[in-house]
Amino acid sequence: MKILLLGKSGQVGWELQRSLAVAGEVVALGHDDGGDFTQPDALLARIRTVAPQVIVNAAAYTAVDKAESEPELARQINTRTPALLAIEAKRIGALLVHYSTDYVFDGSGSHARDEEATVAPLSVYGATKAEGEDAIRASGCQHLILRTSWVYGARGGNFAKTMLRLARERDQLKVIDDQIGAPTGADLLADLTVPMLRAARVNPALFGTYHAVAGGETSWHDYARYVIEFARARGVDIKVAPEQILAIPTTEYPTPARRPLNSRLVTTKLQQRFGLVLPPWQQGVQRMLEEIL
Secondary structure, three states, X not given: OEEEEEOOOOHHHHHHHHHHHHOOEEEEEOOOOOOOXXXXXXXHHHHHHHOOOEEEEOOOOOOOOHHHOOHHHHHHHHHHHHHHHHHHHHHHOOXXXXXXXXXXXXXXXXXXXXXXXXXXXXXXXXXXXXXXXXXXXXXXXEEEEEEEOOEEOOOXXXXXXXXXXXXXXXXXXXXXXXXXXXXEEHHXXXXXXXXXXXXXXXXXXXXXXXXXXXXXXXXXXXXXXXXHHHHHHOOOOOOOOHHHEEEEOHHHOOOOOOOOOEOOEOOHHHHHHHOOOOOEHHHHHHHHHHHHO
């Protein structure tokens, strides 16, 4: 099986290079070597040359706040080019795997949303990702869309690394406590992708949209406390005292793009249809911390 991976340099793309290697021949492209989503004609030409059976799209415009001032660029990368990928996948009979986000929802209430919940994005980023999903479904191509949330990886920057750096430098930290979600490792998403695409290629009834997040839920504040106390227990020199990790509401930390307060996603459909178990978020965070500490 020939697999074309797009977005190889991102957190998820980096992990996919590892996980997809066991599934077939992988051709991995990044922005600088033929995978530029702002040059769709060249990208489509590359797809036709590779002639893959599976296209895995881990590329996206993810600068949530910057997207508010760059809506056309965000739409090109998150909507228009994925739409063209889907049309090409339909033409050549390839399966398209695409990653989306909880930002397609407005985050109201406290209930966990399933795949059938109505989308209502609050930001340009969320809107362009929702439009990208719609375009893929409308194309009629074989597809798996995985919606996820709060993605992190050991490679590159992430929330945990930022909190640890600040915890070493400051006497006090203020962290948002009214946004709730599940920190989800890029490695977990990569590891889910392989059995899902294999199963879907055998059973077309499995094509569709799925929520893919780690188990459980937390706030950014409790996530920060967990990370800092884990590091402290392992002898890392932490300056901030536990009682000085203060909880604040989102309103005290304004940003150009609105974030959903409730990022809870129901993963029953994925787990039941594919026979997969999604581990608690703490398990993946521990593994990441052990790697970077």
